[in-house]
Amino acid sequence: MSKYTEDDLREELKTKEYEYGFYTDIESDTFPNGLNEDIVRAISKKKEEPEWMTEWRLEAFRVWKNMDEPDWANVNYVKPDFQGISYYSAPNSKPKYDSIDEVDPELLATFEKLGISLDEQKKLAGVAMDVVVDSVSVATTFKKTLGEKGIIFMSISEAIKEHPELVKKHLGTVVPTKDNFYAALNSAVFSDGSFCYIPKGVKCPMELSTYFRINQAGTGQFERTLVIADEGSYVSYLEGCTAPSRDENQLHAAVVELIALDDAEIKYSTVQNWYPGNAEGKGGVYNFVTKRGLCEKNAKISWTQVETGSAVTWKYPSCVLKGDNSVGEFYSIAVTNNYQQADTGTKMIHLGKNTKSTIISKGISAGKSQNSYRGLVQISSRAENARNFSQCDSLLMGNDCGAHTFPYIEAKNKTAKIEHEATTSKIGEDQIFYCNQRGIDTEKAIALIVNGFSKEVLNKLPMEFAVEAQKLLEISLEGSVG
Amino acid sequence: MELKEKLLSSFMVFEDKVDIDTYVHDIRNEAIKTFEEKGFPTKKEEAWKYTSLNKLLKEDYSVFPKQENAIEYRDVKKYFIYDIDTYKIVFIDGKYSSHLSQTTHDGMDVCLMSAALTKPKYRLVIENYFNKAATKDSLPSLNTAFSSEGAYIHIPKNKLVEKPIQIIHFSTGNESATMLQPRNLIVVEENSHVQIIERHQSLTSNPVLTNSVTEVFAKKRAIVDYYKIQNDNLKASLIDNTFLKQKQESICSVHTFAFGGKLIRNNLNFYQEGQRIDSILKGVTIIGNKQHVDHNTLVHHIEPNCESHQDYKGIFGENSTGVFNGKIVVEKEAQKTNAFQSNNNILISDKATINTKPQLEIFADDVKCSHGCTIGQLDESAMFYMRSRGIPEKEAKALLMYAFSNDVMNSVKIPELKQRITKIIANKLGVNLGFDL
Secondary structure, eight states, X not given: OTTOOHHHHHHHHHHOOOTTOOOOOOOEEEOOBOOOHXXXXXXXXXXXXXXXXXXHHHXXXXXXXXXXXXXXXXXXXXXXXXXXXXXXXXXXXXXXOSSGXXXXXXXXXXXXXXXXXXXXXXXXXXXXXEEEETTEEEEEOSHHHHHHTTOEEEEHHHHHHHOHHHHHHHTTSSSOTTSOHHHHHHHHHOOBOEEEEEOTTOBOSSEXXXXXXXXXXXXXXXXXXXXXXXXXXXXXXXXXEEOOOOSSOEEEOOEEEEEEOTTOEXXXXXXXXXXXXXXXXXXXXXXXXXXXXXXXXXXXXXXEEEEOOOSEEEEOOEEEEOSTTOEEEXXXXXEEOTTOEEEEOOEEEEOSTTOEEEEEEEEEEOTTOEEEEEEEEEEOTTOTTOEEEEEEEEEEOSSSOEEEEEEEEEXXXXXXXXXXXXXXXXXXXXXXXXXXXXXXXXXXXXXXXHHHHHHHHHXXXXXXXXXXXXXXXXXXXXXXXO | OXXXXXXXXXXXXXXXXXXXXXXXHHHHHHHXXXXXXXXXXXXXXXXXXXXXXXXXXXXXXXXXXXXXXXXXXXXXXXXXXXXXXXXXEEXXXXXEOTTTOBOBOSSSEEEEHHHHHHOGXXXXXXXXXXXXXXXXXXXXXXXXXXXXXXXXXEEOTTOBOOSOEEEEEEEOOSSSEEEEOOEEEEEEOTTOEEEEXXXXXEOSSSOEEEEEEEEEEEOTTOEEEEEEEEOOOTTEEEEEEEEXXXXXXXXXEEEEEEOOOSEEEEEEEEEEOSSSOEEEEEEEEEEOTTOEEEEEEEEEEOSSSOEEEEEEEEEEOTTXXXXXXXXXXXXXXXXXXXXXXXXXXXXXXXXXXXXXXXXXXEOOSSOEEEXXXXXXXXXXXXXXXXXXXXXXXXXXXXXXXXXXXXXXXXXXXXXXXXXXXXXXXXXXXXXXXXXXX
16 A cells, blocks of 8 residues: 555546446426526426416516626536526425335335435434435424424425525525526526524524535526524524436536525535536536525634535535625635636625625545636625635645635735735645655545545534535545545 | 728828738738728627726827927937937837937847838848737738837847836827827847836826736847836836747746726737746736736746746726736647746725736646735735834825735846836825835
């Protein structure tokens, strides 16, 4: 093992196949391919939505029709044929189950392969699961416990029916339907997602978590998540993703909106491990996500993400720091391998006084992948004493990959303090030598270094997720993380 | 008539006047076509996101100044670095001014572009170097199309040029707004060393727009120090396009001192075509009063074992806007590259804006690249320290700002120039710094 070098690691990375590539055969209720007003209406009807919701979707669709797909990101891919996608697919086994035994056993087996068996989850106190398979929630646990605290945690389609006043008030306020091409598309056709409301002054006693899976062949996944933390409340929200191996490119265009009212705090963590395509760069998921959070007075939003999957990633979780003294944080690890391309980063929009933001981004590129950080820090003229610290580090493994940084910094206030730092390096020969010298073999040394490199971000993940994040890093960079 | 159309039609007239047989004829024609296609850059282009030319382009510029306006040396002496002996190439409204200049053909060529473009003895150099470094972007192309005058400097092998060379462009434009398009070509052969100081100065209250292109070729082990002083009046705007191609073991540095002008855009591009090259880019920007300065730099690392150092400092007051867009590209072959970039800014007014975008594009794995960027204020405790020792606020501020820009000043190799810039800075800050360097 002592001869294990970076080259070996690179070789291993290339040949490492996607472990979670499997396909569950559940009969799905799928719409014909293509998108027009009728399809939008049909989706809305299928979900038994009220009239205002249908109109909202149609409005978004009309806007979307006149928009062009953005191409400014530093990624190359075959643009998806939006008329060649089916916009609705839901598992057939309805109605909902009261107990876990009623769930389609094949589906349960799928979860077991993913290591998130519901049985286990049920026993694991502290984590409530809203499991999403192909756009419709099929199981929600711990709902009662949450209910006692007044916390609403349900699928967004249920929320539209049961809490229309909350949804109507907040949906599309942070990410307007007109925001961008994919946000408009999502608004028109979103099939399901999660809705979460934390009432005033309540501290959510457990980590809320959803798992998204893309299952049915050829269906795009259009998730919509809305999290509202009312005054003085706190919630930690986890989102984790894996998807089966598939030849055709799959499109995922989710929208996540976070609203943190006065003194509230939202912690949103993502582990993303969708199918990245095989070693030749064939297949893989397109991940075009719009995530944004709005902070009112003294509120705090913290985004943590571990991105290891997807063929093409286009994702910028952002914070609008509207209220005075609000805080935005962004911690990210993006790992790309083979032909993966990631263009990810964040936007911190400082509007209020004494607002603070922190950006820590770690990019690891291997194989023939391209990894970009793209970020914006904007200090408006009214944002007195705004403070930002950004750090983007890239680690390159091998000679065929690339690391890029595109930080935009715009300051319009003289009291602003902004620091930005970026470094690019490879694992230093001297670092490995140092470890070898002290009896640590090269594989372990690389593990140590990569671990140390990403530690700042991994530390920010909730306990329940940190283990999984480690696991995903292992898949993406096996041999390097012990 | 829109400026673009005006330029296109003037080109016909211009091209008729100059010799049609020359080698550059085809290049000019090609270039005007490129410009016609691309037009002036707009804010929609990523590289021009923060700088709009719209207002500038609305002026009715005269493209060919009618006659040469005489200038007396004593009136413009202050714009020269006069306390040392230098070569001087001086232009007034784009036309060569022989009585203000001091050129040479003694062992090297420090002369005029117009001569180089037409005389047969320069033909080989022109064919080898002219327009070989400039990009095909719209503004450099526009300059290429109208290229006729500027500085031509050719230093042969193993020559240490003892006196710095000053290139000064005056504009008088008494009648109307003027547009100038100087074109400089500088070729420094193996083991040679040259220092160049460039300045654009408007002497009129009419608007002046300068679209300048400078191409520098540094051969093996050549050393080129280039200093740009940009301290113009509030009606003058400058778009400076500078391209440097470096061969192995050469060292090129460009210092840009941007203090004035209505709008300044510096496109500074370094291409490293050999090993063990060092490129140094430094800049000080101190502006206020609705001024706009945009530094757009590119360092392209193509071969292994090279270095680049970038250090830009900016102080922005009143309604000024500063832009820094620095890009470092490291190609796959360029292993062991060390590329550093730092951009520090101080905003001293609520209405000032700074937009900065330090960019890294890296394709090689064994590199050390870093960039840092800060925006902040003057250190309050340092201010307090000085004021508690009897230094008035204004002076204390000036001292701090001077210290802030000192990193850049330190690498200026001509003491007289350093002194002059210190004075300009003191003047800008409205204080007497009380010390000379």
